[in-house]
Ligand SMILES: Cc1cc2nc3c(=O)[nH]c(=O)nc-3n(C[C@H](O)[C@H](O)[C@H](O)COP(=O)(O)OP(=O)(O)OC[C@H]3O[C@@H](n4cnc5c(N)ncnc54)[C@H](O)[C@@H]3O)c2cc1C
């Protein structure tokens with residue numbers, strides 16, 4: 001039996017023990033979208049007890065890839081990779097949710113989800129000297145979401161890290177194609193990106209989803225990247241990283257992005273950095289670290305089922321309000337975008353660190 | 368084909384709250400009754416509902432019930448489907464009434480020095496406890512299904528949690544309920560039943576398994592989080608001695624929060640767990656990987672049972688005390704005194720701590736066993752102290768020929784105690800397994816009824832034990848039928864369950 005078939009079989013006999021952890025189940029309040037429901041439906045399709053229809057296969061897309069259920073499950077049953085495998089089947093059979101195919105169509109035109117080339121956006125903002133040349137070893141890869149929605153963070157990151165920018169025409173890792181189940185296009189993009197990424201020894205990024213995609217998913221598509229990957233929070237806490245000055249700031253709450261937390265187990269570095277500049281640890285959400293609740297932006301859910309994605313973001317926003325913090329800090333541009341969409345003052349980690357640092361310098365200058 | 372009344376449902380609560388697609392219908396067809404899983408393995412077609420509804424308000428529920436009355440369609444209240452007695456299986460088709468959109472939780476209220484909270488019926492147990500803990504309180508209700516059951520399901524099945532010896536069962540914690548009747552009438556919160564004014568709604572509806580009304584919310588007594596918890600493990604040479612000790616402890620007026628006495632086979636498994644000190648606390652990355660040793664071990668259950676029992680007759684008792692630190696310590700001291708008179712060996716706090724850290728792990732064994740060519744089920748019964756040993760012996764004798772039998776005594780009270788049997792068997796062929804399964808339940812129920820023990824302490828009657836309930840209730844069964852007729856003359860609420868006929 002293939003791994004994803006074993007996984008669906010296990011879930012189909014389970015009394016839904018991880019359901020409490022699944023934000024989609026929480027939002028839709030429906031058995032069919034619990035991890036058990038989605039996996040059992042796929043098993044029934046496999047066993048030909050359920051017809052393969054767009055409605056049923058749509059259940060494979062009702063997942064954020066957040067891995068919360070895997071962490072709640074004592075068998076660590078890989079639910080989201082199994083559902084990803086069924087997305088590929090659904091996509092091939094033209095049974096993905098209605099919005100997915102047009103989304104991929106749009107993606108293919110510019111190799112990102114934004115309907116325009118993103119390298120020129122960077123070129124307009126930054127002088128040529130800030131782009132990596134042939135001799136660069138370490139580069140900063142901002143990823144399409146940061147470029148399109150939060151370029152101020154890219155600017156601050158370059159300043160703080162003093163790294164050159166990734167200079168290639170394709171500025172997207174292709175995760176949206178992967179999450180759409182468009183494995184062929186994802187694979188092709190991975191191959192092109194692999195060649196470009198392999199020119200460097202180290203890729204630093206603020207986007208944990210890109211990091212996972214390029215480091216792990218490319219490998220499963222047969223395109224292993226030789227370069228080492230680091231998240232900015234890891235870079236900034238490694239030896240030789242630029243120093244940060246300390247200044248007491250207002251109360252901030254830290255949100256664990258799924259791809260940095262559960263996927264990479266990077267929980268402490270961002271917290272340490274926040275503490276370093278503010279003098280105190282961030283306020284914790286009730287659900288944090290391994291139990292962190294997704295922002296609603298993963299798994300292409302905002303495209304395939306926007307209402308569910310929005311309900312999840314609203315829940316996380318409500319959880320943020322309960323912390324009593326003034327500012328939400330997180331380490332992923334997708335999360336920042338989701339929170340801002342719902343009126344939260346949210347900042348990426350670097351944005352917060354640089355602002356804190358500069359406020360400090362300004363106040364020193366004034367003195 | 369969509370049922371002819373589907374349109375009426377859609378206009379009552381909106382199209383997005385009514386599902387008639389094949390996947391939704393199939394995924395609501397069974398609860399977690401092991402017999403259902405065996406039927407699934409045998410590829411028997413389940414009874415399917417024709418529609419799944421997700422009401423978000425009392426008026427939605429009333430709208431659904433109006434459609435059901437008009438068209439004579441069954442309505443099955445549905446919490447999270449974690450029931451193990453087939454309580455939600457739509458044996459007559461109809462409408463699944465999924466209540467999980469009822470998720471509001473009120474503030475903590477103080478009345479006469481006691482604390483209460485009002486919770487809607489669709490809240491998951493784990494979410495309720497988490498949110499109460501965040502406010503410094505606990506419901507004190509910790510069923511092994513806390514991760515996957517709703518408040519409505521708790522009420523409907525008279526659920527019992529692991530700390531029941533201190534906090535009681537769900538009915539003991541419930542102060543008031545709101546129920547929608549088949550007529551659409553709402554029994555007011557904390558009010559009285561018009562039709563049967565002498566009866567408290569809590570007494571009528573708690574345990575009625577969706578056959579008499581639909582819970583929408585309940586007010587529970589809650590408790591400040593205990594400042595101290597102490598655990599203790601004790602080893603007895605024989606189950607009988609341990610039972611005497613538990614009885615003495617409960618009848619002396621002590622109120623331990625946790626009382627769990629494991630028989631020799633169950634003790635061995637528990638000890639195996641806590642001796643493996645360096646293992647990760649919970650998760651092990653096994654995913655859906657196959658386990659060959661389960662079916663191998665279970666191919667001759669009676670032999671395994673004998674071998675284990677010959678190796679050890681030791682019974683392990685876990686005690687837990689909660690509350691004020693000094694009081695907890697004193698209760699522990701007194702309990703140890705009782706145990707010492709029965710020559711118990713004190714194992715210290717570690718076995719109890721281990722039990723606490725892994726208290727929900729046993730539920731995770733269920734899918735693994737089923738996925739690996741075995742089946743497992745649990746039979747929970749209860750009786751008075753004078754009858755307990757006979758019940759334990761009788762059940763084991765009836766079951767051991769076919770399956771491996773583990774038992775623990777939990778939910779101890781001054782009057783008596785519940786026994787929770789776990790039976791594990793190896794699959795030998797889908798039809799044969801179903802036959803054996805039927806025989807196991809038949810024999811087990813016969814033993815309970817023969818000895819005057821209850822056929823259910825907290826899992827409910829549902830479909831599984833429906834035909835045995837009239838014998839347990841005896842002269843009270845006609846009264847139960849009259850109440851059903853009086854409250855649901857249309858027989859639309861969960862028909863075919865609890866021995867109430869079709
Ligand atoms: C692994 C596992 C461990 C378990 N451990 C325990 C345990 O320790 N203690 C315990 O008591 N039980 C236990 N159970 C049994 C089960 O979880 C409980 O019976 C639980 O109370 C059912 O809740 P539910 O929300 O899943 O109800 P469901 O399974 O959805 O429904 C159960 C019954 O309640 C009715 N019902 C549900 N909601 C409502 C409502 N709002 N109004 C009216 N009727 C309603 C249904 O019609 C049905 O008859 C366990 C089950 C499993 C699978």
Ligand code: SF4
Pocket residue numbers: 010011012014015016017018019035036039069070072073074075076077079734
């Ligand atoms: S992931 Fe684990 S806990 Fe969740 S349904 Fe599957 S087997 Fe059960």
